[in-house]
Amino acid sequence: MTTKTTTSVNSPFVTDLQIDKNALPKHIAIIMDGNRRWAKARGLKPGDGHRAGAENLQNIVNYCRDIGIKNITVYALSTENWRKRSLEEVKGIFGLLLEIVRDKREEYTRSGIRFFVLGNFQAFPFKVKRAIKKMLDIVLDKERIKFNVALNYGGRDEIVHAVQNIIKDKVPANKVDEELISRYLYTSGQPDPDLIIRPGGEFRLSNFLLWQMSYAELFFTDILWPDFTPKELEKAIFWYQQRDRRLGK
Ligand code: FPP
Secondary structure (H helix, E strand, C coil): CCCCCCCCCCCCCCCCCCCCCCCCCCEEEEECCCHHHHHHHCCCCHHHHHHHHHHHHHHHHHHHHHHCCCEEEEEEEEHHHHHHCCHHHHHHHHHHHHHHHHHHHHHHHHHCEEEEEECCCCCCCHHHHHHHHHHHCCCCCCCCEEEEEEEEECHHHHHHHHHHHHHHCCCCHHHCCHHHHHHCCCCCCCCCCCEEEECCCCCCCCCCCCCCCCCCEEEECCCCHHHCCHHHHHHHHHHHHHCCCCCCC
């Protein structure tokens, strides 16, 4: 690893922790867990936890953009959440998404945040699909970070979707290799995550980025997502930079 240099960027979140700006993860993925417990501990409703989580998410994305991370993926709604959570809760998450589109579109355009969705959002209500499309259509002068939001996303579902499309495209069996499968995933063209973070105290991956996580470093913490501030992320990046990434060597 090269000599450590503190990130010298103009961001309100950057601390004096010695993270090496030459060895940042290219792609950070986060399972945003613990919103409801965070709310319950404060006598609030589950939706208040998701709102606090959405506010924290904006700080995290801005921080990543400011220090030079090029890709961030967050798990906002799994295929299982979509099927099993109450209509009220799912509607609440859609409401937060609509607010992001309403309030952040201009800021994303100005500050180089390119929005992507990973997952099958075709079954969503028309208003939500229209809002997603509005975000996907943003044209940036200068892209600084790709921001992937996983919505109705499941790692297995993504692989099924890829295989179906490979068959539809009549790709001959001898042309199917790892590189081709990667191109058929929702993350097509983006590097695999180097660092996957799960706040909220659970030690599982919950069907997240199953193909892409092959060599990711996995960081778990008990801190609940709304409290996983940029300062905590900086500690996770510091931890990541201490790993000996042999990548099979
Ligand atoms: C998991 O915590 C979190 C979710 C299922 C929703 C995550 C959504 C947000 C943070 C809002 C951001 C929204 C968008 C659209 C970008 P949990 O509810 O399972 O919490 P628990 O483990 O405490 O029960």
